[in-house]
Amino acid sequence: MTRILVVDDEPQILRALRINLAARHYEVAVAADGGAALRQAADWQPDLIMLDLGLPDIDGVDVIHGVRGWSSIPIIVLSGRASNQDKIDALDAGADDYVTKPFGIDELLARVRAVTRRAAVQDEELAQVQVGEHVVDLSRKTVSSGVRLTPTEWHILEILLRNPGKLVSQRQLLAEVWGAKFVKETHYLRQYMVQLRRKLEADPAHPAHLITEPGMGYRFMP
Amino acid sequence: MTRILVVDDEPQILRALRINLAARHYEVAVAADGGAALRQAADWQPDLIMLDLGLPDIDGVDVIHGVRGWSSIPIIVLSGRASNQDKIDALDAGADDYVTKPFGIDELLARVRAVTRRAAVQDEELAQVQVGEHVVDLSRKTVSSGVRLTPTEWHILEILLRNPGKLVSQRQLLAEVWGAKFVKETHYLRQYMVQLRRKLEADPAHPAHLITEPGMGYRFMP
DNA sequence: GCCGGTCTTGACGGGTTCCATACGCCATCA
DNA sequence: TGATGGCGTATGGAACCCGTCAAGACCGGC
Numbered sequence: 001m002t003r004i005l006v007v008d009d010e011p012q013i014l015r016a017l018r019i020n021l022a023a024r025h026y027e028v029a030v031a032a033d034g035g036a037a038l039r040q041a042a043d044w045q046p047d048l049i050m051l052d053l054g055l056p057d058i059d060g061v062d063v064i065h066g067v068r069g070w071s072s073i074p075i076i077v078l079s080g081r082a083s084n085q086d087k088i089d090a091l092d093a094g095a096d097d098y099v100t101k102p103f104g105i106d107e108l109l110a111r112v113r114a115v116t117r118r119a120a121v122q123d124e125e126l127a128q129v130q131v132g133e134h135v136v137d138l139s140r141k142t143v144s145s146g147v148r149l150t151p152t153e154w155h156i157l158e159i160l161l162r163n164p165g166k167l168v169s170q171r172q173l174l175a176e177v178w179g180a181k182f183v184k185e186t187h188y189l190r191q192y193m194v195q196l197r198r199k200l201e202a203d204p205a206h207p208a209h210l211i212t213e214p215g216m217g218y219r220f221m222p
Numbered sequence: 223m224t225r226i227l228v229v230d231d232e233p234q235i236l237r238a239l240r241i242n243l244a245a246r247h248y249e250v251a252v253a254a255d256g257g258a259a260l261r262q263a264a265d266w267q268p269d270l271i272m273l274d275l276g277l278p279d280i281d282g283v284d285v286i287h288g289v290r291g292w293s294s295i296p297i298i299v300l301s302g303r304a305s306n307q308d309k310i311d312a313l314d315a316g317a318d319d320y321v322t323k324p325f326g327i328d329e330l331l332a333r334v335r336a337v338t339r340r341a342a343v344q345d346e347e348l349a350q351v352q353v354g355e356h357v358v359d360l361s362r363k364t365v366s367s368g369v370r371l372t373p374t375e376w377h378i379l380e381i382l383l384r385n386p387g388k389l390v391s392q393r394q395l396l397a398e399v400w401g402a403k404f405v406k407e408t409h410y411l412r413q414y415m416v417q418l419r420r421k422l423e424a425d426p427a428h429p430a431h432l433i434t435e436p437g438m439g440y441r442f443m444p
Numbered sequence: 445g446c447c448g449g450t451c452t453t454g455a456c457g458g459g460t461t462c463c464a465t466a467c468g469c470c471a472t473c474a
Numbered sequence: 475t476g477a478t479g480g481c482g483t484a485t486g487g488a489a490c491c492c493g494t495c496a497a498g499a500c501c502g503g504c
Contacts, residue, residue, distance in 0.1 A: 066488060084326040091332040094339070097319060104306040110313040111456065117316070118294070150450060167363035188452080205493085214491065215373040216363065273491065372461060410463080412481060427482085436471085 003027045005046035007037040034058025038066045054077040061093045070095035074115040129161045160220040169217040225249045229259040236347040242327050256280030260288045275301040278305035283315045290316035296337040349381050353422050391439040
C-alpha cells in the first residue's frame, strides 16, 4: 500500500486530504509544520510527500532540500502561491510536481498516480532477486527454501540488492541501518555479513555474491 | 545533450518553443500532428516529449498511449483545456506532467528539469571511462577483467579521470588524497602511479593513458 | 520469571594495504 | 663528463581491515 505523508498547517485541508486519500486506500500520515514533516519522512518512510509551501516554521523549499539530502521520495507541492518563481524554486529544489490551490481532488489523485508510477515500476522489477541458489522476494520479505532473516539482516540485504553490482560504502550501510552516529562501527557490518553469507551463499567462506571491497564497502553481484 | 520532441499544431508556438529550448542547449525536433509525433518518437528517440493535446489527426491521449506502448520516455502535456477531466485522462494515460496554456517559459523549463531529473540519475550511473583495454566504472567502482583497485588507487584515478586530457598538479593530487600537509611527499604519487599503470596500462613502462608531466603533475589521456 | 531469538560488544589471527627507505635511470646543465 | 634533480622501481615493517568465534545484553512471548 502506498504511504503518503501530507504536510499542511491548515487543519481543514489536512482533514479533507486524509479522508479523500484514505478512501482511495492510501495509507496517510500528517504533519503540521516543517520540523514534524522532516521527522516523519525519516521515521515513517513514506512513498510520497504532499507538501504545502506556507509552513509556520521552515520554508517549504528548505523542507524539500532537507528531504532530498538523503532520499528521492517523490514530492508533490501544494501551494497557494501561483507565481512562476515559486514554482521554479520548488521544482528545482527537487519537487516532482507543483499544484496550485485551489485544486480538484481528482486532478491531485491523477498527479499522485503519475508521480508514483515510475517508482512503482522500479520496485516491481526489484521484487524478486536471485542470490546464488536462493530467490529473495523483497516485497514479500521471503527467501526460498525456508531461509529466515532477522530485521537487521533484511535491512542490509535490501540496500545491497537495490544497488546490484554497485559498491555500497560501509558508511552508507551503517548510516541507513543504525543511524548517522554509527558510521564508525564497522564491526557491526562484519558481524551481519557473516550471517547473511551463512544463510545465502553456497560457500560462505568464499562468497560469490555478497562481496567485500576492502577499505570501501560491500557489493552484491547478481 | 537532452533531446526534446515538441508536438504542436500551431506554428508560432512550435517556433517559440524551439527557440527557447535551443537557447538552453536542448536539442529540439518538432512535429505538427500525432502521426508525425509517433514516427519521430520512434525514429529519433527523444529524451522527453512535449505534447499538445489538440492535434488535428489523433487525439492527444491516444498519442500518449501510442508512445507508452513501447517506451517510458517522459511526456509533458501542454494544453489549452484546463478542465479536470482532461488532466486526469492525460495523466492516467501515462503523461508525467500537465501544463495549462498560457504558461511561462521559465515554469515550463523548471518542469522539464524536474521530469528529466530522475532519468538523469540513471544516466549518471553510466559514468564509464575507457582506459586502454579496460573499462573503468566510477559510480560502481569496478574495472573490467576483474582488475581490483585499493581505496587510495581509486581516489587518485577518480581525480585524473574526472579531468580527461587536463594536467592535474602533484600538489592538487596530494592535497586531495592525503591532505594539505602532504603536498611535498611526491614519492607517494610515484608509488601509486606505478601500481595504477601496472593494473591498467598494456605496457606499464611506456604508459599511453596515465602520463607523467615532469615537474608538474599527471594527466589522463583518453 | 523463564526462555529463545536477536542485537551488541569484545578479542584474536591472518591477510592486505599503506608508508618509509633505498637504489638505479635519465635528462638537463654546468 | 660529472653533478643534480625528478622519476620509476623494489623491498620490508607497521598499521589497518576483515572474518571468525564467543559471550553478555536486551527484548519479546509464554
